[in-house]
Amino acid sequence: MSISELRRQAILSQPAEAETVFGGRSRSWTQLAALWVALTPGAGRESGEEGQRPTLVQSATAEARDLSAAARGQRLGVDGRDWRVIAVAHAEPRLGRMTLTLEAESA
Numbered sequence: 001m002s003i004s005e006l007r008r009q010a011i012l013s014q015p016a017e018a019e020t021v022f023g024g025r026s027r028s029w030t031q032l033a034a035l036w037v038a039l040t041p042g043a044g045r046e047s048g049e050e051g052q053r054p055t056l057v058q059s060a061t062a063e064a065r066d067l068s069a070a071a072r073g074q075r076l077g078v079d080g081r082d083w084r085v086i087a088v089a090h091a092e093p094r095l096g097r098m099t100l101t102l103e104a105e106s107a
Contacts, residue, residue, distance in 0.1 A: 006036035011077040037062040
């Protein structure tokens with residue numbers, strides 16, 4: 001895949017937690033980097049717990065230029081949809097690139 005095939009702009013965010021004035025914890029997302037990615041949709045599956053309505057979990061992979069700060073637990077926003085980063089493979093498919101394994105839930 002050439003650099004010209006990385007056509008979608010994405011925002012990689014990391015969680016930031018802070019203590020609230022009431023003693024609880026608040027989580028927000030801070031932008032880590034803007035990336036150009038090639039997003040490849042994967043299969044969907046149902047996920048749910050007993051007594052709850054099942055949700056559809058869609059998987060995808062995104063190829064981008066390698067970023068050493070990319071890690072599991074971050075979020076990738078692409079085309080208005082937020083994807084959880086499940087895994088990061090640095091230097092895949094080749095040196096200077098990374099592959100992100102992603103998941104997103106649909107109601």
